[in-house]
Structures are given as structure tokens and as C-alpha cells.
Amino acid sequence: MADLVNDDCVDDAIDAEVQSCLSFDTPKSFFLFAGAGSGKTRSLVKAIDFLRSADDPRMKNRHWLQVRGKKVAVITFTNAARDEIIDRTKQDPLVVVNTIHSFSWLLIRDHQSDIRTWLKIELEEAIREMQQAQAARKRTDTKIFADTERSIASKQERFKLLDEIPEFIYSPTGDNTSNDSLSHGEVLKIMSSFLLKKPTIQRILVDAFPVLLIDESQDTNRHLLESLLEVQSKHGDIFSLGLFGDTMQKIYADGHPDLGKKGFVPDTWAKPAKKMNHRSRSRIIHLVNKIRSEADDHKQQPRSDKTGGCARLFVVDRRKHTQPLVVENSVRQKMADTTGDADWVSEELEVDKPVKTLILEHHMAAARMGFSEVFDPLYLVANDTFRTNLLEGSLPGLRFFCVDVAELVDAIAQDDEFAIARIVQDKSPILDQQALEAAGDKQREILENAKSAVNEFRQLLKAKEDPTLIELLEVVAFNRLFQIPRSLGPFVDGQTDEIKEDDEPDVADAKSEIAAWRAALGAPLSQARKYYSYVTGRSGFDTHQGVKGLEFPRVMVVINDDEARGFLFSYDKLFGAKEKSKRDLENEAAGLDSALDRTRRLLYVTASRAEESLAIVAYTDDPQAVKATAIKNGLFAEVEIEVIA
Numbered sequence: 001m002a003d004l005v006n007d008d009c010v011d012d013a014i015d016a017e018v019q020s021c022l023s024f025d026t027p028k029s030f031f032l033f034a035g036a037g038s039g040k041t042r043s044l045v046k047a048i049d050f051l052r053s054a055d056d057p058r059m060k061n062r063h064w065l066q067v068r069g070k071k072v073a074v075i076t077f078t079n080a081a082r083d084e085i086i087d088r089t090k091q092d093p094l095v096v097v098n099t100i101h102s103f104s105w106l107l108i109r110d111h112q113s114d115i116r117t118w119l120k121i122e123l124e125e126a127i128r129e130m131q132q133a134q135a136a137r138k139r140t141d142t143k144i145f146a147d148t149e150r151s152i153a154s155k156q157e158r159f160k161l162l163d164e165i166p167e168f169i170y171s172p173t174g175d176n177t178s179n180d181s182l183s184h185g186e187v188l189k190i191m192s193s194f195l196l197k198k199p200t201i202q203r204i205l206v207d208a209f210p211v212l213l214i215d216e217s218q219d220t221n222r223h224l225l226e227s228l229l230e231v232q233s234k235h236g237d238i239f240s241l242g243l244f245g246d247t248m249q250k251i252y253a254d255g256h257p258d259l260g261k262k263g264f265v266p267d268t269w270a271k272p273a274k275k276m277n278h279r280s281r282s283r284i285i286h287l288v289n290k291i292r293s294e295a296d297d298h299k300q301q302p303r304s305d306k307t308g309g310c311a312r313l314f315v316v317d318r319r320k321h322t323q324p325l326v327v328e329n330s331v332r333q334k335m336a337d338t339t340g341d342a343d344w345v346s347e348e349l350e351v352d353k354p355v356k357t358l359i360l361e362h363h364m365a366a367a368r369m370g371f372s373e374v375f376d377p378l379y380l381v382a383n384d385t386f387r388t389n390l391l392e393g394s395l396p397g398l399r400f401f402c403v404d405v406a407e408l409v410d411a412i413a414q415d416d417e418f419a420i421a422r423i424v425q426d427k428s429p430i431l432d433q434q435a436l437e438a439a440g441d442k443q444r445e446i447l448e449n450a451k452s453a454v455n456e457f458r459q460l461l462k463a464k465e466d467p468t469l470i471e472l473l474e475v476v477a478f479n480r481l482f483q484i485p486r487s488l489g490p491f492v493d494g495q496t497d498e499i500k501e502d503d504e505p506d507v508a509d510a511k512s513e514i515a516a517w518r519a520a521l522g523a524p525l526s527q528a529r530k531y532y533s534y535v536t537g538r539s540g541f542d543t544h545q546g547v548k549g550l551e552f553p554r555v556m557v558v559i560n561d562d563e564a565r566g567f568l569f570s571y572d573k574l575f576g577a578k579e580k581s582k583r584d585l586e587n588e589a590a591g592l593d594s595a596l597d598r599t600r601r602l603l604y605v606t607a608s609r610a611e612e613s614l615a616i617v618a619y620t621d622d623p624q625a626v627k628a629t630a631i632k633n634g635l636f637a638e639v640e641i642e643v644i645a
């Protein structure tokens with residue numbers, strides 16, 4: 001027993017090794033390399049705690065930092081991870097936690113004139129390149145020619161205005177479209193360039209932050225990572241750069257392809273490596289070890305108290321099964337039967353759904369949950385900010401239905417007169433303070449108006465159980481029940497046709513947004529509600545990429561190349577149901593990343609999220625090939641595979 005307990009603690013020395021690097025007198029940089037569930041995030045928090053600790057009676061590190069006005073910097077991959085670290089380190093002001101964009105902006109924002117010069121050079125170069133490309137084009141009547149012309153004109157315009165901009169700005173959440181705003185990509189490029197070329201910025205970084213820790217370093221922007229390594233090589237005597245990561249979990253193209261390769265991280269760095277997986281049961285660890293074995297030879301061991309666990313592969317003939325939800329519900333039932341864990345089929349709870357279903361793309365969640373009609377057209381709008389807002393649930397035109405309208409519908413359904421009155425009072429322009437004051441002794445009339453507006457709305461709900469968004473919008477707008485978001489304006493005051501093709505450069509975008517809204521508004525309110533439950537994380541569905549860093553007791557990974565719209569991944573190829581392409585073979589021969597490598601890593605990330613039990617549901621045209629490959633590669637035993645033909 002004592003041996004087993006010791007085994008579980010084999011990695012404890014790693015935290016001590018990391019801490020020994022964090023000496024302000026003799027700093028050392030390090031790359032903590034460890035697989036899924038090995039406690040990298042935990043080690044990161046421990047490292048920060050070691051530096052900020054007030055428990056140590058001498059408060060050695062804390063004191064050292066405080067008297068010199070220095071801080072510890074941490075870069076996380078997402079805002080959610082940033083909030084988690086801030087929370088776990090007790091919001092200590094001695095620790096500055098940022099995503100890479102915000103951290104970059106923090107360092108460059110005071111160098112406005114350097115930013116201006118950088119932009120001038122960058123724009124000039126981009127314009128020159130585009131002009132050369134235009135000159136080489138044989139035809140001038142193509143879309144690409146017209147788009148490039150527009151792009152050149154817009155860059156020339158921006159260039160002309162550069163000297164007039166008093167201050168450049170960057171907002172990680174804003175739309176970054178005004179002349180003075182920098183894009184996300186520009187902020188990273190500027191930071192990389194400044195770090196490489198400007199000794200003063202290097203000095204500012206290492207003076208302010210003697211320790212910089214980077215989580216998920218395998219997906220950190222490659223150019224920035226290279227410049228940080230350069231800074232470390234110049235200032236290693238006063239600066240410790242700590243990378244936490246797992247090359248097998250690199251799932252974004254931005255990350256550095258060579259991070260795990262020999263020689264990339266200098267020999268002088270410490271390279272602690274962990275052996276344990278504390279998250280998953282042994283069967284799941286065995287599977288993720290196998291998935292990984294084709295990429296490298298890093299193997300993990302389970303905790304002594306995490307034996308057992310369940311992993312199953314369900315291979316579905318997609319030519320015969322066209323209703324994924326039916327298939328996946330039957331898989332849940334089979335998992336409940338196999339594991340004896342009724343939560344695989346338990347009634348869905350509002351928060352913390354018992355099963356996490358991982359789909360490749362958002363529209364797959366829409367298809368399963370039944371909100372495609374409202375989501376799909378809007379998701380096709382080619383505008384990054386629009387799309388981000390759509391996925392975060394902050395698109396004003398949709399929030400209007402999901403929050404304001406839905407709230408009123410619920411209050412009416414429950415006959416809750418108090419709630420109805422409150423909603424109208426809070427949100428309706430009819431009862432807006434100014435209108436009431438201006439009405440003087442005619443306030444009664446206004447109150448009657450509000451009442452009749454609610455009645456009209458009530459009539460619609462009586463006539464239709466699940467009205468469409470456009471029906472709701474029309475009643476709301478006609479009766480002035482709520483303020484209408486600008487994006488929905490064209491549908492209530494007949495502006496739709498007033499936008500003409502040749503008005504402005506972005507009219508095409510505006511047109512496509514209007515077309516998308518028109519389609520989406522035909523969906524019923526119930527779809528908007530489902531959409532909202534998905535984007536606010538209450539649905540039990542998430543994307544493969546979206547669950548990075550997280551863990552769940554029961555996980556169902558859905559893989560279906562036909563439903564995925566991109567071609568960066570191919571599970572059919574990974575599972576031998578489809579031949580590798582010529583390009584895959586060339587990439588493989590050249591040692592480059594191929595679709596298979598990317599898919600394998602994604603499968604590793606998703607499968608390793610499971611703590612107790614895991615179901616992989618693979619849709620394919622060739623179930624027997626998938627089954628045979630899974631057995632041949634040692635991923636699953638025959639008894640663990642079920643073909644749903």
C-alpha cells in the first residue's frame with residue numbers, strides 16, 4: 001500500500017524543481033512538459049503561490065518583489081483560464097494574469113510613436129505586395145481582383161490617416177474596426193517585432209516581470225514565443241521564462257511546430273517531465289496512451305485509486321443513420337447499461353449536465369439540439385466580430401429574443417402580473433422616465449398604452465404556441481413594447497431594400513447580414529432559447545476545441561467528417577476508412593504536420609477530458625474498416641466496440 005501511495009506522488013518533486021528555477025538571484029527558465037490530466041495547471045498555480053506566498057514567515061519572494069515594485073506575469077490561453085488562475089491565486093495584485101493579446105497590449109501601449117512607425121512600414125509592404133499580385137493577374141474582372149483593389153484602397157486610406165491619429169487603441173472584446181484601433185493580429189505582430197528589435201522593450205519586460213509563466217505554451221503564437229525565447233537568451237540572468245505545455249495537445253495552427261523538438265528549448269533550461277495522470281481512470285489513460293503512442297513515446301500512469309473506468313467505441317454507419325440524436329441517445333443508454341452509471345441517461349439538469357457531448361463544430365450542436373434554423377444562417381455571416389458575439393451569446397439582435405422577449409413570454413405563461421409589470425417598467429420605451437415626465441397629467445393614458453401593448457403580445461401567444469421571431473418582433477415593434485436593436489431595424493421599418501450594392505465598400509457585408517437575419521427570424525422562439533442555452537454553456541454540448549483544459553465525469557466524443565465543414569481534420573483517415581491523400585503522404589515524408597497528426601491530437605485532447613467513462617461515437621461509411629483499425633492499433637478490444645450498422 002505504501003508503495004502505491006508513493007507511486008501516486010512520483011511527480012511531487014517536479015514542483016520543487018520548478019520552484020528552484022524561480023530564484024531571483026539565480027533564475028532559470030524551464031519547460032514543464034506533461035500529458036493530459038498530469039496537473040500542469042495545478043503546478044502553475046503552485047509556482048505562483050510559491051512566489052506570492054505570505055505563509056512563509058520571511059515572505060522572502062513576496063517581499064523581494066514588493067520592495068522592487070515587480071510582479072509575476074502569467075499568460076493563459078483563454079479568458080476563462082485567466083479568470084480561473086486569478087481566482088485560484090486569490091486575486092493577488094502581485095500576479096498579473098492576461099491572455100496573450102492583453103499582455104502584449106500592456107507592454108506596447110505606451111509606445112505610440114513606435115506603433116505608428118511599425119504600422120507605416122507594415123501597410124506600405126502589404127500594399128506593395130498586393131499591387132504586385134494585381135499586376136501579375138491575367139484578368140481584372142474577377143472577384144479576387146475587385147476584392148484586392150478594395151483592400152488596397154482601404155489600406156492606402158488607413159496609411160494616409162496614420163499621422164492624424166492621436167492614440168492607437170486596442171480592445172480585446174471590442175470590434176476593433178475604427179481607424180485608430182489595432183486588430184488582434186497586429187497587436188501580436190507588434191509585440192513580437194518590438195521584443196526582437198527593441199532592447200528597451202525587452203528591458204521593460206524583464207524589469208517589470210522577473211518571472212513570466214505561460215500556460216498552454218504549445219498553442220502560444222509561434223512568433224511571440226520565438227521572441228520571448230530571444231529575450232530570455234539575452235536576459236537569462238534576471239529573467240525566468242516558464243513554459244507549461246503538452247505538444248500532443250497542440251490543436252491550433254498558431255502554435256510553434258518545433259516546441260517539442262530537440263534543441264528548440266535551450267539545453268540550459270530545466271525540463272521537468274511528469275509521469276502521472278491524476279484525472280482519469282486507468283482504462284481511459286490506457287486509451288490516451290495508445291492514441292499518443294503514434295506521435296511520441298510519452299506514457300502516463302494512473303493513480304492507484306483510479307483503477308477501472310470504461311471506454312467504448314460505437315461505430316455508426318452514417319449512410320443508414322441520419323438522425324444523430326437518436327443514435328447518440330441510444331449510445332447513452334448502452335453506456336448506462338455497461339457502466340451501471342444511471343447518470344448517462346439521467347434527466348438533464350439545468351446546470352452541470354451529467355454527460356458532456358463533444359461535437360466538432362457548433363452547427364452540429366444546433367442540429368442535435370434543434371436550433372439550426374436560427375443559428376446556421378447567422379453563423380455563415382463572414383464577419384469575425386459578428387461570429388464571436390453570436391458564439392458568446394452577446395449578439396444584440398438575438399439577445400433581444402433570448403433575454404427580453406423570452407422573459408416576457410415566460411411571465412405571461414405563468415400569469416405573473418408582478419413580473420410582467422416589472423419587465424415593462426424596466427425595459428419598455430412606453431414607460432421610459434422621460435416619456436412619463438413629459439406626459440404630465442396624461443400618465444394614465446401612457447399606462448393604458450403599456451397595458452394594451454402587453455395584451456397584443458398576449459394575443460399572439462394565445463394564437464401561436466411557439467411564435468416565430470419575426471412574428472414576435474412585429475408585435476413588439478408595432479406596440480413599442482421594447483427598444484428594437486439596430487440590426488433588427490430593417491425588418492420593422494421597411495429599410496431592407498434601401499441598402500444598395502454600390503453605396504459603400506461594406507455594403508455587401510451588410511446585405512449578407514440582412515439576408516442572414518431574414519432567414520433566422522423565421523425560426524420559432526423555442527430555437528432561440530435552445531441556442532442561448534448552448535452558447536451560455538448550459539446544454540451539455542461543447543466543441544472538441546472548446547473543452548481544452550477542462551474535465552468531466554462522462555464524455556461522449558462525436559466524430560463525423562461529413563458533418564464537420566473544415567478539412568483540417570479527418571477521422572476517417574485516422575481510423576483507416578479513407579486513404580491518405582497525396583498531400584498527407586508528402587507531409588508525412590517531409591516530417592510536416594498532416595491532417596492525421598492534427599486529428600490524432602484532437603482525439604487525444606477530447607478523450608483525455610473523461611474522468612470515469614468515455615464513449616466515442618464514430619460515424620463512417622465504412623464501419624468495418626474503422627473497427628478493424630481500432631483493434632489493430634490496440635485502441636479498443638473487440639468487446640469494447642459496437643457497430644451500429
Ligand SMILES: Nc1ncnc2c1ncn2[C@@H]1O[C@H](COP(=O)(O)OP(=O)(O)OP(=O)(O)O)[C@@H](O)[C@H]1O
Nearest residue numbers: 035036037038039040041042043278279548549550
Ligand atoms: N498531485 C495531484 N494529486 C491529486 N490530484 C491532482 C494532482 N495534480 C492534479 N490533480 C488533479 O488532476 C486533475 C487534472 O489536473 P490539471 O487540470 O492541473 O491537469 P493538466 O495537466 O493541466 O490537464 P490538461 O493538460 O489535460 O488540461 C485535476 O482534477 C487536478 O485537481
